[in-house]
Amino acid sequence: MPRALYDYYKELPRPPTSNYSVFVTHPFDDDYIKLLVDSMEKIAQQEQFSDLEKIEFATAFVQHLPYALDSVTTPYDEYPRYPFETLVDNEGDCEDTSILLASLLYEMGYGVVLVIFPETPDTESHCGIGVLDSEGMFGTYFDYAGGSYFYVETSGRGWHVGDIPEKYEDVEAYLFDMKPTPILTHSWTATSEEAMVELEVAVENLGSATAHDVYLLVGFDAGAGMLWNAQESRPFQLLINERITVTFSLEVPLEKHTRLVIHVVDDGYAVDESYSEWFDTQ
Numbered sequence: 001m002p003r004a005l006y007d008y009y010k011e012l013p014r015p016p017t018s019n020y021s022v023f024v025t026h027p028f029d030d031d032y033i034k035l036l037v038d039s040m041e042k043i044a045q046q047e048q049f050s051d052l053e054k055i056e057f058a059t060a061f062v063q064h065l066p067y068a069l070d071s072v073t074t075p076y077d078e079y080p081r082y083p084f085e086t087l088v089d090n091e092g093d094c095e096d097t098s099i100l101l102a103s104l105l106y107e108m109g110y111g112v113v114l115v116i117f118p119e120t121p122d123t124e125s126h127c128g129i130g131v132l133d134s135e136g137m138f139g140t141y142f143d144y145a146g147g148s149y150f151y152v153e154t155s156g157r158g159w160h161v162g163d164i165p166e167k168y169e170d171v172e173a174y175l176f177d178m179k180p181t182p183i184l185t186h187s188w189t190a191t192s193e194e195a196m197v198e199l200e201v202a203v204e205n206l207g208s209a210t211a212h213d214v215y216l217l218v219g220f221d222a223g224a225g226m227l228w229n230a231q232e233s234r235p236f237q238l239l240i241n242e243r244i245t246v247t248f249s250l251e252v253p254l255e256k257h258t259r260l261v262i263h264v265v266d267d268g269y270a271v272d273e274s275y276s277e278w279f280d281t282q
Contacts, residue, residue, distance in 0.1 A: 001032060001088055009082045012241070015183040015206040018174070020080055020114050020127065023099045024106060025180040025208040027240070029084035036087070037107045052136040055105060055152075055161060062101040063157045066091045095127040097154035102129050106178050110134075113149050115142065116174040123167050128153050130175060131161060140164040144175045182238065183207035184214065184264050184271050192252070199248040203264055205238035212237045216246055217263040220253050221275070227261060228253040256281045 005028065015022050040061070044054040068091035070079040081089065081096040083103040092100070102112045111132025119125040130142050130149030139162020141150040153159035188201040199218060205211050215235045219227030233246045250260075260276035 001084070005029065005032075005084060006088045009085050012082070013185075013204075013206055014078075014080060016185060017183050017207075018116055019176045019181065020095055020099050020116070021102075021176045021178050022181055022183055022206075022208045023080055023082050024102045024112075024114070024178055026082060027180075027208065029082065030107075032087075033083060033103050033107050037104055040104070041108070050136065051110075051134045052161065054108070055110065055131055055134070058104045058108070059101060059152055059154070059159075059161070060157070062097050062104070062154050063159065065097060065100075067093060067155055069093055094155045098127045098129050101152065101154050102178065105129070105131060111147060111149070113142075113144055113175045113177050115149075115151060116176070117168050117171045118174065120171060123171060126165075126168060128155075128164075138162050140169070142173065142175055145177065149175070180209035181207050182209050182211035182240075182266065184211055184238065184266055186216075186262065186264050186272055186274065188262055188274065190260060190276065195252050195254075197250045197252055197260070199250055199260070199262075200245060201248070201262055202243060202245045203238065204243040205240060208240060210237055210239050211266050213268075214238055214264065214266050216248075217265055217270075218248055218250065219261055220250070220256065220258040221261050221278075222253075222256075222258070228256065228258065252281050254281055 040058055081092055083100045086092045086096045086100045102114055105112045113130040115128045115130050117126040129152045131152055133148040137150045141148045150162045151164045152161050183206045186201055186203045190197050190199045201216055213235050216233040219230035222228045229251050231248050257280050259278045262274050263270045264272040
């Protein structure tokens, strides 16, 4: 497992999303996930495992990784790892092991979803996976997209397909399938001179798919969702981990109480936005 690829993933900013499928579907470690899956498939064939036994075999492999809190092993309270990182680190918390197991089962060809339990007054947030119904499965499952996905707990040993910790039995969960998704973020700087603002916006794709038909909409807040002196960039696309910078020269509206507004628009929807502080113009 090359150190350069591990360092690459370590240096990637964590996408600002609770849809951890972007960690599963990121393509750069696919060859190494496939190598591990090929080894598992060979053993499963030798042992004549059923589909359920093969799923539980992969699950047991992941469950045997030591549990480690992000706040202890990283500088962050929450730091979801890419599958390659978890394999090299040989440890992780619930989202790390769930991302890894989802990657393995997805490569094996099984239907998989990530299961996210939000924080409640009685429980902390938690992550597991769901596996599409197969012969012999029973226990807790979720109906999603026309199928039944049986819950799989990845933290701690001995949990079987369909087992769920008691405290999460009645907690409503969010489910995410393994669809590659772009995740767009941006930052900006602005300088003013007389009646003009020079605005520079950097947009980055931290997701697992190319973003098409992206454009920037910027201007000054006129209230009720309207903009003064709005400008729109030309459409562009962003490859995985690509970054692009766009500049604007904006005329400042006179005698207004306003603020700068920046929208990143993807496929017709504003997917990321930010604002300056409010200010009064002359």
